[in-house]
Amino acid sequence: MSTHLDAELLAHLQTWQGRSETWEDLLTPAPLRALSATLDREDALPVAGTELPPLWHWLFFLPHHRQSDIGPDGHAKRGGFLPPVPLPRRMWAGGRLQWHAPLKVGDTVNRVSTIESVTHKAGRTGDLVFVLVKHQLHNAHGLCLTEEHDIVYRPAAQPSDPVPAPVAAEKHATWQRDITPDDVLLFRYSALTFNGHRIHYDRKYVTDVEGYPGLIVHGPLIATLLLDLVRRHTDLPVRSFEFKALRPTFECADQRILRVCGEPDAQGSTIRLWAQDHEGWLTMQATAELGKPF
Template identity: 65%
Template sequence: MRIDEATLSHLQEWIGKSERYPDQVTSAPYRALSATLDRNDPEPKPGIFLPELWHWLYFLPHPQQSEIGPDGHAKRGGFLPPVPLPRRMWAGGRLRWVSELQIGDAIERVSTIKSVTHKSGRTGDLLFVLVEHQIFNQKGLALTEEHDIVYRAAPSPDEKPPAPTPAPRDAQWTKVINPDPVLLFRYSALTFNGHRIHYDRSYVTQEEGYPGLIVHGPLIATLLVDLVREHHPGRKLQSFEFRAIRPTFDIHPMKVNAALDLDDPSGQTLRVWAEDHEGWLTMQAKAVLSP
């Protein structure tokens, strides 16, 4: 399926569309993700700080079973434009915290489609959708997030993957992660993510052509932030931005890494990245700590 001018014009009619989604920061998802990440966090009582990126446990879409497509995603349309390309990926994002979210908060997310853009790449059509999320609690705006979604065509049999990028070798803090199927399944369950590439091995290898289950981009980003939290206890994030570079699969261990950005004399900025078992860069990120 090619994205012609008429199709792109139709998809761009979604620009400016918005939706509101109320929720509450309850304790059960916090407790479950803490266990999934092997953390020993305090009991999530009202007023306890919700760690950065854990808001992804809330505002979860709940499509009816009859609305699920063959890949496990909800069928196209609704809030997001009905892009006629089969592969969809959370390509990255940028987040800025204004105030803390806490257990017990009544929260609301206002989401707006900011842009729909098309590019013709080496492997065919690419369609980029930029969604802005604003999250409010009883104090007002708590968090802004820009969410990059990329759609692409299915690969051709003779398609070669892009050349990999070596990961930096100057990490100050490193952690080895075993992204086994149980970890991926638990994270899929916590985020109500039915996408079969994360838990259905026969589907991801036979239908999508990948060598193994794909580790969720948001999970990798969460593991990167968790590494920062582990080595900077008591420090809150002011901002975080990340970009997916290369898929990570469950068939080998992976690493998350961090190092102080020497270009920032304040010591608040960290370079953060993930790499696969061969040392190839899989996600690149920057974290800025509050003073």
Template identity: 70%
Template sequence: MIAELQKWQGRTETLQDDITAAPVRALAATLDRDDPLPVPGTVLPPLWHWLYFLPHHRHSEIGPDGHGKRGGFLPPVPLPRRMWAGGRLQWHAPLRLGDSVQRTSRIESVSHKSGRTGDLVFVGVKHEITNAQGLAISEEHDIVYRAAAQPGDPAPPPATAPHAAVWSREIVLGDLLLFRYSALTFNGHRIHYDRRYVTGVEGYPGLIVHGPLIATLLVDLLRRQVPDAVLRTFNFKAVRPTFDLHPFRVNGRPSADGKTIDLWACDHEGWLTMQATATLN
């Protein structure tokens, strides 16, 4: 299987888009921010580029999990569970409202591992986003595919979240928050909104909070504490699923010079769910 999937390594895709105001206004409302209305030239906040270059599969091209059917740009991994596992981003120049932008994506790697609950396939994708001035964002995106849940599968041991938070904010979840973020990112993945599917088919206890949403909330915490922050890099890794059944917390701790920020999310029991590091210009 893996040798066939590795034939996708090196495959590229190029998409065009425009940085428009409506998604920016909508995400600000979803995150409960009181931002000034965006106007042409407004700098796009970090990670909000995920509002653009959205998948536009025709309805007949959607698979049973709500994603586009496999075998297009991404390899046709036969494992049913797909998750955004993390990423590494670098900002070279700002994107602004009104920019015409291009994203070139390349399959960098396809690898296989055997975990305690079965096979895992990791796909690494590199994105480069440019505007008229040149390269603006470099991004490495990690996707993991997993086998279906089986009765008696061992649960991975949880990790305790750090206790030395300087900043902390509770995020109260609900179907509406997940629905709005799915709508904004045109994300049809049913684990985020279809409770019967996520519990009955994929075997999770509740709706799963989007990894990119948690990452965005971590950066949003930083922006609330340091409003003039300009990010240079942001690295994040999903450690444990976050479910909509309870509130969770986003936390931060700046270094002594304020240029490096440790960020993490934890669930209602204090288990680490996402860890991240941001560096500022």
């Protein structure tokens, strides 16, 4: 399949702008128990009324595509709600979230999702397409969460592709934690989020087809680990969070370490967060704003 995007094709993809869909889900306790175990936490068992930790809403509103609708990369075939971008590599590049009220176990929640924009950029390795999706989550009391989700589509890797220079992560952080993102952790998170994307569990596929050196750690998992670090150091709730993936983090079957780091400001209300790989390269950066309990 050609990865060249001409003006006519881009205009077609941009007809998806403004499309929306609404899903309803019931926030049940079982996924929370499972993610708590996956993150190696000793949380109290969630019951009706337990507040969802920040980003744990990603355990809900999961796509349930039929097996016959799954594409070769493990994602649903292109088209439908998201535009059919003809570029083979799809990544969650970052996002911005604002909490307005708590989400709780037992809530029935509606999520309204809208394609805000479809944009094109010429990158070092060819065409890039960025899709911005806005989600708004409402329970019976009103709006609880607004989220902007950045998706990037990239061409297949080529041996001649230039390799961007990595950025060294800061060496010192007030808060830090080391995690081994082995294939079991990646599989459990994929299962919890019903994520069939083969780059996270199929080493032969990710190396032979997509050209990466090993399994890729989920961007949302790294973001969740960053806010989990915040929760391990303060009880103040997160009011807003933004994150950007800068470089893939690889499992590579050799017990590599992922380090998550946090640096609170003098007031303890703004936390700079970042993740680094086993070589000390910066892979994700983020900022969390904390506030008083709702």
